[in-house]
Amino acid sequence: MRLQPLHHIPTAEDIRATHLAIASMIHRTPVFTCRSIDAMAGASLFFKCENFQKVGAFKMRGASSAALRLTEAELANGLATHSSGNHAQAVALSAKLLGVPAYIVMPDVSPAIKVAATEGYGARITFCSNNQQARENTLEKVVSETGATFIHPYNDYNVIAGQATAAKELIEDTEGLDAIIAPIGGGGLMSGTALSSRYFAPGIKVYGAEPKEVDDAYRSFKSGRIEHNATINTIADGLRTNLGEKTFGIISREVDDILTVSEESIIAAMRLVWERMKIVIEPSCAAPVAAVLSYPEVFAGLRVGVILTGGNVDLEKLPFCQ
Amino acid sequence: MRLQPLHHIPTAEDIRATHLAIASMIHRTPVFTCRSIDAMAGASLFFKCENFQKVGAFKMRGASSAALRLTEAELANGLATHSSGNHAQAVALSAKLLGVPAYIVMPDVSPAIKVAATEGYGARITFCSNNQQARENTLEKVVSETGATFIHPYNDYNVIAGQATAAKELIEDTEGLDAIIAPIGGGGLMSGTALSSRYFAPGIKVYGAEPKEVDDAYRSFKSGRIEHNATINTIADGLRTNLGEKTFGIISREVDDILTVSEESIIAAMRLVWERMKIVIEPSCAAPVAAVLSYPEVFAGLRVGVILTGGNVDLEKLPFCQ
Secondary structure (H helix, E strand, O other): OOOOOOOOOOOHHHHHHHHHHHHHHOOOOOEEOOHHHHHHHOOEEEEEEHHHOHHHEOHHHHHHHHHOOOOHHHHHOOEEEEOOOHHHHHHHHHHHHHOOOEEEEEEOOOOHHHHHHHHHOOOEEEEEOOOHHHHHHHHHHHHHHHOOEEOOOOOOHHHHHHHHHHHHHHHHHOOOOOEEEEEOOOOHHHHHHHHHHHHHOOOOEEEEEEEHHHOHHHHHHHHOOOOOOOOOOOOOHHHOOOOOHHHHHHHHHHOOEEEEEOHHHHHHHHHHHHHHHOEOOOHHHHHHHHHHHHOHHHHOOOEEEEEEOEOOOOOOOOOOOO | OOOOOOOOOOOHHHHHHHHHHHHHHOOOOOEEOOHHHHHHHOOEEEEEEHHHOHHHEOHHHHHHHHHOOOOHHHHHOOEEEEOOOHHHHHHHHHHHHHOOOEEEEEEOOOOHHHHHHHHHOOOEEEEEOOOHHHHHHHHHHHHHHHOOEEOOOOOOHHHHHHHHHHHHHHHHHOOOOOEEEEEOOOOHHHHHHHHHHHHHOOOOEEEEEEEHHHOHHHHHHHHOOOOOOOOOOOOOHHHOOOOOHHHHHHHHHHOOEEEEEOHHHHHHHHHHHHHHHOEOOOHHHHHHHHHHHHOHHHHOOOEEEEEEOEOOOOOOOOOOOO
16 A cells, blocks of 8 residues: 655644555554563553564664655665664665665664664665764765665654554553653654654653763753754664654654663663563663653653564673673 | 362363463463564474563463462462472462462572572572482471472472463464474473373374483483483573473373484574564573474474473573673
């Protein structure tokens, strides 16, 4: 099923249509609970397990949503993107499922598992230096050489409409949520989560979680303009990017608050989920778990939906392993 | 619901009654699939996720089954056992749920996470040297001092009837299995798996998986008498024990074959499940996954049930982490 490209903030109907269209390209992931973590948090937590999503992360939702909005002619030339990992895999798998080529620009510091997985989906990878400018320049070159369409990792309403389907499912599958929390990197998931919450569960609180070390979204939220990170010293490799103007626009209006968490609390939360829930999650989605545990004054007594964004971790480099 | 103690090999009716009785003390765990591991195995695998079981392992089934067969007077004095880990936690939690004390004898080399978890359930722990004789002597002392009832980790029909419920659920929740495979340590799970397969899915093949380094069950199966391990050099800490006469009796009659696997294949299989399925499993249940991948001539083209026995791993000591 093809969709029309979005040039506006996705409406409830846009998100519903997107969900129907991408259904065959994604998994409807389960919602897990954990009594011992609930006891520690003093809250009832409902974990949306996007680590079980295709490519191991929610990014498959946004990439497939964007791909299904291209014309036949555009699609034939393939999909392209720059990404530190999960979005790359999602674009690669979307292209594979649709039978077209994928061209991926990746920073040369990307985790080995993410590079291998992206290659495994048949994508052609071009490495670049680990900064925004190098990514953009390299991508531009790839796009001009191939005619492929660039799928932005987050600052694209077509992508946001796809990411919104994770919170839509969580809301549909969980009774009486009081709040929902997601991590903020570029803000695509956060934007989609906020929109779905407003449309499908009006009245619930919407929070973002962000590492203190890369608190650009927190500062942007407070200052009212897009702020940037001077350094990217966080283990949460998916959260190092800055907001875009589209995601900032949605987040500044629709999110109730952004909570920042320390690196130590992220690592501890990641380990806690592995130990108690027996599931593999990546550091980026340990940030909201850390936030729920670090801010009991916000969450105690509530029913809180927590989006676990992905499970792509380099198992040879774990922060708690000796 | 209380049950009568079993002094015979559990019948189909015994296992059904056990399943009903323990239902409130266990989780009905999900069955997961993984397309990429299927592709590697050339088979359709159905993973019974006992890593999501209470205490993180199938042992909760057998311990609760045995506890529910004690009289009020026996129960009041508490439960006791010796165990390298998961069975200890299961006895401790069963005692806690039934409101009676638990006394656990553990080898002093037990993984820290398992000791902490057992203490967390309120059990009183007595450490001993890491050999069978020390365990048994220390346990005998604890039992004579407290009057608690010893729950054997595996060589007990009451325990076997409980472990059998894992395969019963897997068979109920999966269409048309051709084969089922479980790891063999003391043989409690293997015995229960074989019985449930014969009763509830007659005609399917039943396999055991065992590390080459502790292949006592394999040798016992071939020789027709209980063999012992000279050394226990395997990462699969749950599979180091020898068979008992009850488990050997069932396994020698009801199991089709026992397949041995190398340490390297166990570690690779464990890592594969973590990476591709995003779930935490312990080395003991990586053995059947390794067997399915190591013996394509046995499993190719089949629908195979694989019991993932547990997820209690010391995250600070992972074989693939640098």
